[in-house]
Amino acid sequence: MGNFTAESTERAEKKQHYFFFSFFLCVSVPLWFTRPRATMLAMKIALGSDHAGFELKEKIKQKLSAQGVAVDDRGTDSTASCDYPDFARAVAEEVAAHGADLGILVCSTGIGMSIAANKVPGIRAAKVDTEFEAERSREHNDANVLALGASVIDEDAAFAIVDKWLATSFAGGRHERRVEKITAIEREDEEQAAKA
Secondary structure, eight states, X not given: OHHHHHHXXXXXXXXXXXXXXXXXXXXXXXXXXXXXXXXXXXXXXXXXXXXXXXXXXXXXXXXXXXXXXXXXXXXXXXXXXXXXXXXHHHHHHHHHTTSSSEEEEEESSSHHHHHHHTTSTTOOEEEOOSHHHHHHHHHTTOOOEEEEETTTSOHHHHHHHHHHHHHOOOOOTHHHHHHHHHHHHHHHHHHHHXXX
16 A cells, blocks of 8 residues: 555656756747747838939848838938948947947848948948858957848848847857957057047
8 A cells, every 4th residue: 555655656747857858848839939930020221222222221121120120211312323332431420329229231232231330430341142151240240230231132042141140149258359359450540540
């Protein structure tokens, strides 16, 4: 009788443990999968393009808006010829001033936009053509502006790159030390300019 009672108690305890473990999985696993999206929903993204990147920028804006992401479109607003540095600067300055969490720029190749944006202190703009580069630019370089080339990648690739970029966090650690050295270069340049 004593053995039977002990076995019954042991089985009951195992069932109880199984129940709590199952409950934990049911509650926590969905949260793990929705966490990147929840983070994206809390973001505000500044968008900008020149005439060559206008159509892709508009499609990216529609996609982000449909996902519930706040978007601030800094132009351009048509395919009429314009100068990319104006829009790169508008987006970069908004990000640097913390008016937006991150920025996305689109021109023909992404090169001109990235060069112009990187002239604004505090900006780490990455010209990206692949999901791998998107992930690394966030994870290792803490890039806060993404530059895309409308003549280099198609719409589907751009969407995949944007999703990967927004869902990736900065890894910190040894990478933080390296990013701080980039910031130190900016400070030194600013100090030298102030003395001139």
